[in-house]
Amino acid sequence: MLHDYRTATLSETQLSLAHTLDCGQCFRWIPSPDGTWEGVVRGSLYRLGQNALSDPSCRIYTDPVLRDYFDVDTDYLDIRNELSGLDGHLAEACRFAPGIRILRQEPWEALCSFIISQNNNIKRIRQIIERLSGRYGVPVAGTSRNAFPTADALAKASDDELRALGTGFRAPYLLDAANNIASGRIVLDELAALPVGQARARLMEIRGVGPKVADCALLYGLHRLEVFPIDVWMKRVMSRHYPDDDVSRFGRFAGIAQQYLFHLERTGVGISHDASVARAEDLEERHGHGRTS
DNA sequence: CACCAGGCAGTGC
């Protein structure tokens, strides 16, 4: 062990707030013009700035909730070294935004967030989650924001009420998830002890939870780092860089690999040579002869 | 006005 992780601070390449909080794994952090981020974690409001992380007394290190949430005690340098050895494109993704971490979000919030995410865009996912919290969440004292609603609170909502907040066809999915959790038929914390395949199958008993949403709940909510959620962006990554479609190559940290690859694919245009070439090909295809296909 | 967005359920074969 090279560091004492109980006292060491994290540099920006070990924890970048901007990359971690805006890479599509969480939806409740809001950037301010002064560069700080405001978010609600387990019922408390936090405002954090990158500069403060160089101080060992920063709450990220001293507050047990934040220390756990940001997974401070995991060494991402080791993980990136392991992933970077797998192939060149993954190494580039690790280099592109090394400060990304997989947060330890609340399982119920992660499950709901990714139910809402289906056939949706990240901006609108944020809006819907904020409206849900505003309507059904407990207010955070002294602030203008609310905690994410409990399953009990959501279970009491009606289909029409949820649709009025813009959830659309996902309203019955949220209700089925809320009923399963509120009734205790599914206990998310217990899924953490199951083999990943069994945990995944339990999650998929919920209406509106398929393989992708289940994997996101497992990765972001239950911190199962071996799962590899595949969405439309990752399908592009796979077809372009891993045409054999074999995800077992990514190993025990596949979920972290996925997050680096996802972020590079979504935001790396113009920086990554591969991505910009592929982007140009996409544009040519669309504007040229893509209308009929 | 089409098309897309961190998919899924239903249907048909």
Next chain:
DNA sequence: GCACTGCATGGT
């Protein structure tokens, strides 16, 4: 098993 379609809504 795989291919195809409808789905609510808001942004380009």
